[in-house]
Amino acid sequence: MEIWSPCEDITETCKSKNYGILILNVPIAFDCNHNFVMSLWDQAKVRMTVDGGTQRWMDWLKVNKYDLNKVQMPELISGDMDSTPAMTLEYFKNTTTQVIYTPDQNETDFVKALRELDKYCKVNNIQIDTIYALADTSGRLDQILANINTLYKCKQIISNTKLYLLAKSSLTWLLDAGKHSLSIPQTLRDSQQWCSLLPIGEPCQVSTTGLKWNLDKKTLKFGSLVSTSNTYDGSEVVTVETDHPVVWSMSIKTLL
Ligand SMILES: Cc1ncc(C[n+]2csc(CCOP(=O)(O)OP(=O)(O)O)c2C)c(N)n1
Numbered sequence: 001m002e003i004w005s006p007c008e009d010i011t012e013t014c015k016s017k018n019y020g021i022l023i024l025n026v027p028i029a030f031d032c033n034h035n036f037v038m039s040l041w042d043q044a045k046v047r048m049t050v051d052g053g054t055q056r057w058m059d060w061l062k063v064n065k066y067d068l069n070k071v072q073m074p075e076l077i078s079g080d081m082d083s084t085p086a087m088t089l090e091y092f093k094n095t096t097t098q099v100i101y102t103p104d105q106n107e108t109d110f111v112k113a114l115r116e117l118d119k120y121c122k123v124n125n126i127q128i129d130t131i132y133a134l135a136d137t138s139g140r141l142d143q144i145l146a147n148i149n150t151l152y153k154c155k156q157i158i159s160n161t162k163l164y165l166l167a168k169s170s171l172t173w174l175l176d177a178g179k180h181s182l183s184i185p186q187t188l189r190d191s192q193q194w195c196s197l198l199p200i201g202e203p204c205q206v207s208t209t210g211l212k213w214n215l216d217k218k219t220l221k222f223g224s225l226v227s228t229s230n231t232y233d234g235s236e237v238v239t240v241e242t243d244h245p246v247v248w249s250m251s252i253k254t255l256l
Pocket residue numbers: 051080082104105106107108109110
């Protein structure tokens with residue numbers, strides 16, 4: 001049984017100390033809670049911005065009145081650099097940040113960034129068990145789906161590391177084939193926030209407990225049944241058993 005308590009991990013009181021943070025080229029839309037983002041950045045073991053994510057980060061710091069020279073630098077920047085202004089790259093050349101050019105056009109910058117992050121952790125003997133990728137789910141559908149594809153690929157790139165896509169109001173990750181236990185914070189249960197099971201890679205047979213609309217060895221499949229707009233039945237824990245990997249996505253709206 002794989003145990004998940006990601007909401008506890010990202011809130012102030014119970015932060016996982018062994019995580020890396022990755023900023024993709026998407027809006028950092030946590031304006032109402034910039035302390036949360038800064039604290040997640042500050043306490044990470046490794047900080048990384050991915051191509052246009054570097055400029056997103058710098059702009060976000062400015063808007064939220066942080067002094068670039070007083071906050072922790074990213075340890076790594078990577079990408080094909082088609083979205084990073086030359087001046088920004090120039091700025092980081094004079095800092096401790098490693099800038100890594102990854103020109104391959106057969107993989108996304110996100111995938112290549114995970115590979116670089118893995119190398120960096122190995123070389124520097126840094127242990128991380130979790131990666132939060134700030135990946136707001138607005139804008140380009142191809143990129144949103146490529147980011148989900150990265151959840152499927154992650155295992156081949158970094159083993160034993162949980163990858164979460166963290167958006168302004170949702171958290172998304174992949175449940176592998178097998179049994180899972182997800183602890184759900186009371187605030188999400190009480191306010192009947194949405195959650196979902198998305199058979200994106202392939203059809204899967206799923207059984208659940210703890211949901212308002214539970215599944216009992218039901219096949220989830222695009223073109224047939226996909227569990228969206230589900231919610232909780234009040235139990236502290238949701239269990240999911242699946243015969244193939246399935247994407248779990250949940251609202252974190254009342255959490256932050
Ligand atoms: C079959 C196929 N389709 C599409 C591509 C093109 N392609 C896939 S990943 C990639 C790099 C994308 O870079 P990224 O920085 O992640 O996204 P961008 O914002 O530049 O589109 C490209 C060009 C390809 N190589 N192969």
